Amino acid sequence: MTLRPPVEPMLARAVEAVPGPGVLGQLAFEQKFDGCRTLLFTPPTAGELVIQTRRGRQIQQRFPELTAAAEQLPDGLVLDGELLTWDMTTGRLSFEGLRRRAAAGGSARGLAAALPACFIAFDVLQQDDTELLHHPYRQRRLRLEALFAAHRLTAPWTLCPMTTDLLRAEQWLESWTQITGLEGLVVKAMNQPYQPGWRGWYELRHRDTTEAIIGAITGTPTRPQLLLLGRRDAHGILRPTGRTAPLRPEAARLIAENLTAADPTHPWTDMLFASPWGSRDTLDMTLVHPELVAEISADTAIDRGGVHRHPVRFKRLRLDIIAEEAPLFDTSPGTDR
Structure with missing residues (x-):
């Protein structure tokens, strides 16, 4: 055969x-x-x-x-x-x-x-x-x-x-x-x-630990399910870099306690996020004020600018740093990592 x-x-x-x-x-x-x-x-x-x-x-x-x-x-x-x-x-x-x-x-x-x-x-x-x-x-x-x-x-x-x-x-x-x-x-x-x-x-x-800014969530502000993450580019614009895997209950509670509602100037107001990767369906997301920094664990499948192709893992909130201290979105051409 x-x-x-x-x-x-x-x-x-x-x-x-x-x-x-x-x-x-x-x-x-x-x-x-x-x-x-x-x-x-x-x-x-x-x-x-x-x-x-x-x-x-x-x-x-x-x-x-x-x-x-x-x-x-x-x-x-x-x-x-x-x-x-x-x-x-x-x-x-x-x-x-x-x-x-x-x-x-x-x-x-x-x-x-x-x-x-x-x-x-x-x-x-x-x-x-x-x-x-x-x-x-x-x-x-x-x-x-x-x-x-x-x-x-x-x-x-x-x-x-x-x-x-x-x-x-x-x-x-x-x-x-x-x-x-x-x-x-x-x-x-x-x-x-x-x-x-x-x-x-x-x-x-292989996984690396890094930081990103929380720009939006799925679920509700009192019970977030996923975090939608971003980094600011050299002009200060928040650019999407990926999302987390589903949050554990204790992590969701901690994040909910620190979230602030977004104002009308949020840079992602008219943006849509696919759900899941490669799908034409979009996530039902809630924008939040992009001030919280998350420490994440990510694999090496990273596209240009540090965009993660696979869900990353939330490790902890970095309440000791502000959003401006998070790594920048890398817009340099010619690299996938």
Whole structure:
């Protein structure tokens, strides 16, 4: 039986620490990249190279350089991995560039020169038209490494770094995640089969602590649910930077005690916030006077200006500082972090 698109990828659940080996047996640690989860299908499985997103959409027309480079790959192959783009202007991986590439139509070839794509492979689901889902990760990884060696695969194809050494993985988490495009680790059991749709892996993201100004809330002023955050730019204008995950009851009570209603000059008066990320629905929010500073914990998925793509975690109110002392919104071009 051969795999045909769409195939639902295996997923990871977020954790705060590495699961013990007594639970999962021997562990593998892969570097987690900030890109678009994709599966690649080479002919004759699909008739032509197919690039499938996690949601099942086919986007190969947006990445002609990958289609051209597919001649390096053998037929009947299905790879799981992460699609990334490289910004030639800044010399960095760029998620914003990836979004531009994924949305491009007739300009795909032009964008490919300025924002070339690469594919980081971390699993092989089929080889020589033989489906490998029931094979343990250990065997699939050996096959993947042998594939790269035998075919001498080079850019745009890259083998995802993996280690079974916990100390080395911890070094990756603390040091490598300072590099734009690296978010953390994915932890896998060496004896695991590949189970489409199941959150059987573990995702450990590097997180940083910083501050932002509370500009609005959802819920009510007496029981806030989410905080909508911002930072002032160099001109003093409050720019949105993200939102928190749902507040814990004790945090919500503390914030409610310190909120002040917004006046008509609030800079977000005519602004709408999508709910959830990427949705066309909007949040029912209440503006508050932007004077409170929140200390937050955020992962490294940060766009230009310090805009967080994922919900951040509220840690505490910084009642010891004023809004003008919070970090500024960075409007400098050419960086995603």
